[in-house]
Amino acid sequence: MRILVIGGGAREHAICRSLxxxxxxxxxxxxxxNAGIAEVATLHPVDALDGEAVADLxxxxxxxxxxxxxxxxxxxxxxxxxVVRERGVPVFGPSAEAARLEGSxxxxxxxxxxxxxxxxxxxxxxxxQEADAALDAFxxxxxxxxxxxxxxxxxxxxxxxxxxxxxxxxxxxxxxxxEFLDGPEVSLFALTDGESVVPLxxxxxxxxxxxxxxxxxxxxxxxxxPLPWADPKLVDEVVATVLEPTxxxxxxxxxxxxxxxxxxxxxxxxxxxxIEFNARxxxxxxxxxxxxxKTPLGGFLLAAATGRLADFPALRWSDGAAVTVVVAAxxxxxxxxTGDRIEGLDEVAGQxxxxxxxLHAGTKRDADGHLVSAGGRVLSVTxxxxxxxxxxxxxxxxxxxxxxxxxHHRSDIAKEAAEDSAx
Numbered sequence: 001m002r003i004l005v006i007g008g009g010a011r012e013h014a015i016c017r018s019l020x021x022x023x024x025x026x027x028x029x030x031x032x033x034n035a036g037i038a039e040v041a042t043l044h045p046v047d048a049l050d051g052e053a054v055a056d057l058x059x060x061x062x063x064x065x066x067x068x069x070x071x072x073x074x075x076x077x078x079x080x081x082x083v084v085r086e087r088g089v090p091v092f093g094p095s096a097e098a099a100r101l102e103g104s105x106x107x108x109x110x111x112x113x114x115x116x117x118x119x120x121x122x123x124x125x126x127x128x129q130e131a132d133a134a135l136d137a138f139x140x141x142x143x144x145x146x147x148x149x150x151x152x153x154x155x156x157x158x159x160x161x162x163x164x165x166x167x168x169x170x171x172x173x174x175x176x177x178x179e180f181l182d183g184p185e186v187s188l189f190a191l192t193d194g195e196s197v198v199p200l201x202x203x204x205x206x207x208x209x210x211x212x213x214x215x216x217x218x219x220x221x222x223x224x225x226p227l228p229w230a231d232p233k234l235v236d237e238v239v240a241t242v243l244e245p246t247x248x249x250x251x252x253x254x255x256x257x258x259x260x261x262x263x264x265x266x267x268x269x270x271x272x273x274x275i276e277f278n279a280r281x282x283x284x285x286x287x288x289x290x291x292x293x294k295t296p297l298g299g300f301l302l303a304a305a306t307g308r309l310a311d312f313p314a315l316r317w318s319d320g321a322a323v324t325v326v327v328a329a330x331x332x333x334x335x336x337x338t339g340d341r342i343e344g345l346d347e348v349a350g351q352x353x354x355x356x357x358x359l360h361a362g363t364k365r366d367a368d369g370h371l372v373s374a375g376g377r378v379l380s381v382t383x384x385x386x387x388x389x390x391x392x393x394x395x396x397x398x399x400x401x402x403x404x405x406x407x408h409h410r411s412d413i414a415k416e417a418a419e420d421s422a423x
Contacts, residue, residue, distance in 0.1 A: 001298050002027040004058050005041065006048050006080065007071030008034045010326075010361035010380040011283035014290050015069060015297070016041045017359065022296040029063050035371055036360025048075045051083030058089045065089055067302050070259075073149055076279050077103035081259075090305040091259075094279050098250055098257040102279040105147050105176040112274060115249035117242050119274040120266075122178035131168040134177035135161060143181075145276075147174040155217055181266035181273050186227065187285045188235065188263045190243050191300065194256030196309035197243050199235050201292060201317055202227050203285040204417070209333060211412045218333045219377055222413030223285040224323045224388060225292055228421040234272070238263060242274055258304060284324045287359055287380045291322035320384055323391040323414045325399050327379040329362065330406025336376035338362070343403040345371070348381070355391075356383040356398040378404060388418035 001024050005016050013036050019028045020040040031054065033043035044063075046053050054075070058065040068084050070076050070093035079096035093099075100107045106124040111117075123134035124147070135142055142164035146154030156167040157180065168175045189200040203225035209215035231237075242263050250257045262278035290297070294316040303312040329336035345358050359382060362375015381398045385391035392414050399409060 001025050001066045001302065002029070002064055003067045003069060003298060003301075004029045004031065004063055004065040005069045005071060006031055006054060006075055008032045008037070008048070009072070009283055010359040010377065011281050011286045012071040013037045013040075013359040013361070014287045014380075014382075015071060015281065017357075018290045018293070018297040022298040024296060025298040029057075029065070031057060034360045034374075035363040035365050036358065048072065049078050049080065051075075051078065051080040054080050055084045055087045055089070058084055059087055067092060067298070067305055069093065069301055071280060073099070073102050073278065073280050076259075077149060090302060092301045092305045093259040094257050095255065097255040099279040101246075101250070101257065101261075101277045103149055105145050105276065106174060108277050109176065111246060111249050115245040117245055117274055118272060120178040120181050122176050125168065125175050125177055128165070128169060131175060131177060132165065135164055135168075138177065138179050141180040143178050144168050144171075145176040145178070146171040147176055181268050181275060183266050183268040184229075185275065186230065186234070186265045186267060187223070187282055188238050188243075188265060189281060189285070189289060190239065190261050190263075191304040191309060192243070192247050192257060192259070192261055193304045193307045193309045194247065194251055194258045195307070197239055197247055197261075198304075198309055198312065198315065199239050199243065200289055200315070201225050202230060202235060203289050205282065205285050206410060206413055209328075209408075209410075211410050216333055218328070220282070220284045220326065221328065221410045222323070222325045223288045224321065224391070224414035224417060225285070225288040226321060228388065228417060230267075234267075238265065238272060241272065246277070258307075283361075284326055284380050287324040287382045288322040291324075291382050291384050292318045292320065294318055318384070320386050321388040321391040322382060322384045323388065323395040324380050324382045325395050325409055325413050326361075326377050327381060327399060327402055327404060327407050327409050329373050329376050329378050329404070330408070332376035332408070336362075337406060338373050338375065339366070340373045340405045340407075342371045342373060342378065344401045347401040348398045355385060356381070356394045358382075358398070358402070373404060378407065387421060388414050389422050392418050
């Protein structure tokens with residue numbers, strides 16, 4: 001099987017790495033990719049948002065893709081998957097219409113209401129006056145979300161009414177203002193072909209930039225899996241009350257969802273509530289989840305893309321744990337500095353064993369061939385272990401070997417869960 005992956009972040013590096021380990025996958029291509037992905041896939045300089053260019057590449061003599069995997073949300077919302085499907089190539093990723101589940105929070109709320117999916121009460125506001133009224137109705141903590149895509153940074157949760165109002169104005173269009181949901185958050189991925197739904201193992205990510213959940217929201221600073229504190233029945237409950245009703249509702253509307261359905265959940269005092277849906281693998285949770293998946297990835301993705309999930313064998317998972325720590329550039333997420341040299345990655349590969357490895361996000365080679373930073377989230381350091389404590393120790397030992405001037409990372413990824421589990 002020959003597979004083309006679209007995207008160039010750590011999520012795509014994790015996907016390409018897993019595909020490269022699949023004995024059924026004979027070739028992995030990636031567009032545009034990054035410096036790390038180049039070690040496991042053939043790169044192509046294609047604009048990921050240009051559906052025709054992606055389709056041309058997929059059917060080219062060089063690639064001859066049996067499957068195209070669209071990683072990021074922006075190409076999905078732009079309809080890249082639709083164009084490739086029209087060329088007769090199977091695609092892992094929803095249509096533009098179905099991807100509105102992530103592309104428009106107002107659309108997602110409408111689908112959830114129709115499907116009876118539990119979520120926060122909310123208002124969709126088109127004017128500052130409507131936003132002010134909604135903020136007054138809910139009171140603090142205030143939750144203000146940009147209706148469209150914002151790379152994981154379009155949400156503000158604050159007790160400051162002026163900050164909430166300012167974010168609503170800065171979004172520049174429709175905003176969703178909703179009640180605050182208490183309780184821990186969980187990320188649950190599921191593959192679906194529009195009919196069947198196959199959940200993966202849950203994970204938890206860390207959105208705030210600094211330890212103890214301080215600082216601004218980011219695209220994600222780390223993640224871990226499994227969740228030893230979660231109810232063993234959680235996955236089955238979410239499939240029955242959230243994922244299957246949503247997939248059924250989209251199919252009823254004539255816009256079946258095929259690909260990866262991501263549910264961001266809050267485990268509140270009143271039960272599970274959906275915070276948001278995404279239409280693709282999440283970053284950095286993908287790095288931790290795929291590190292534990294023993295089932296070869298290529299056939300699994302192809303089954304979802306071709307409507308054969310019902311016949312796919314049960315997934316196999318490692319009994320251990322995985323932890324991912326994101327190394328971010330200087331001043332991320334405000335104005336990340338790029339162009340800084342990255343060193344020490346060979347030491348991770350040489351001294352930390354196969355249980356720890358680095359996935360590239362914002363990296364490139366400069367004119368002299370040196371590895372340099374090229375984005376806000378630069379690297380995802382991932383490690384596995386028999387439990388969270390060991391995986392966490394290995395991940396942070398590897399992080400210490402990475403040298404990037406001005407970089408920062410959180411030191412508390414999975415800390416509380418590892419300590420509670422050990423106790």
